[in-house]
Amino acid sequence: MAGRITAVGLGPGKKEGLTFEAFDALQGADIIIGYDTYIDIVKEYLPEKDYFKSPMMSELERIKRCYDEALSGKNVCLVSSGDPGIYALASPLIELSNNYPEVEIEVIPGVSALLSGAALLGAPIGNDCAIISLSDLLTPRDVIEKRLKAAALGDFVVVLYNPGSKKRKDHLKKAVDIMLSQGKSPDCFCGIVKNIGRKGEEAKICTLLELREMEVDMFTTVFVGNSDTEIMNKKLVTKRGYGI
Numbered sequence: 001m002a003g004r005i006t007a008v009g010l011g012p013g014k015k016e017g018l019t020f021e022a023f024d025a026l027q028g029a030d031i032i033i034g035y036d037t038y039i040d041i042v043k044e045y046l047p048e049k050d051y052f053k054s055p056m057m058s059e060l061e062r063i064k065r066c067y068d069e070a071l072s073g074k075n076v077c078l079v080s081s082g083d084p085g086i087y088a089l090a091s092p093l094i095e096l097s098n099n100y101p102e103v104e105i106e107v108i109p110g111v112s113a114l115l116s117g118a119a120l121l122g123a124p125i126g127n128d129c130a131i132i133s134l135s136d137l138l139t140p141r142d143v144i145e146k147r148l149k150a151a152a153l154g155d156f157v158v159v160l161y162n163p164g165s166k167k168r169k170d171h172l173k174k175a176v177d178i179m180l181s182q183g184k185s186p187d188c189f190c191g192i193v194k195n196i197g198r199k200g201e202e203a204k205i206c207t208l209l210e211l212r213e214m215e216v217d218m219f220t221t222v223f224v225g226n227s228d229t230e231i232m233n234k235k236l237v238t239k240r241g242y243g244i
Helices: 020-027 036-043 059-071 090-095 113-121 141-153 171-181
Strands: 004-009 031-035 050-054 075-080 104-108 129-133 157-161 189-194 202-207 220-224 229-232 235-238
Touching: 004 020, 004 059, 004 090, 020 075, 020 104, 031 036, 031 059, 036 050, 036 075, 050 059, 059 075, 059 090, 090 104, 113 157, 113 189, 113 202, 113 220, 129 141, 141 157, 141 171, 157 171, 189 229, 189 235
Parallel strands: 004 075, 004 104, 031 050, 031 075, 129 157
Antiparallel strands: 157 220, 189 202, 189 220, 229 235
16 A cells, blocks of 8 residues: 655744644654755754655655655655745645555645745735745746746735855846836845744845845845835834724
């Protein structure tokens, strides 16, 4: 009899950021599979478990290993940081599920950087927001630019994932220039959060023009406010519309 695969969101990276449901799933797993960094996090509080980890760019290998283990009758947890359905592996896991109809799939949500980062800054997503990844590894660059323009024109709060890396040092600067070209004010209030829930956690508030020169990496989440975003009591707040 085939086992099951549960895609589990680890949240921001510390045990306290896990949901009870996610922790229960990890405890009940026969094997936990994931990216090197995420496995190292889980090992700190569940060292006795069986693990399989692999480096970046081997996502499909991990998913196929999940199905192989599940076909052998094991309960498998596929772990992602944040939420498994946001720029993570729940989507390709389910995409392949038609090839393995005997394997049951479950997705357990996690606290994404969208939420944990916003909490560190204050309440920057108090109204409509758009989430855009600046990584062009899987999404064409022209599509990313089209989405940035639309979000700026719509005066959305914009949350940027994967804003920079060693190979993509200027992507955030280009994204800011695109939003400025579509009417975003250079004085628009923004925030960046680094290493959420991990060593070196840091949150900063700045303007859009200042954001253009900020150094960011893959562990940074960027929040670009809308015309109703302000700084109140040292917190970044997008007003809900109550007229307070």
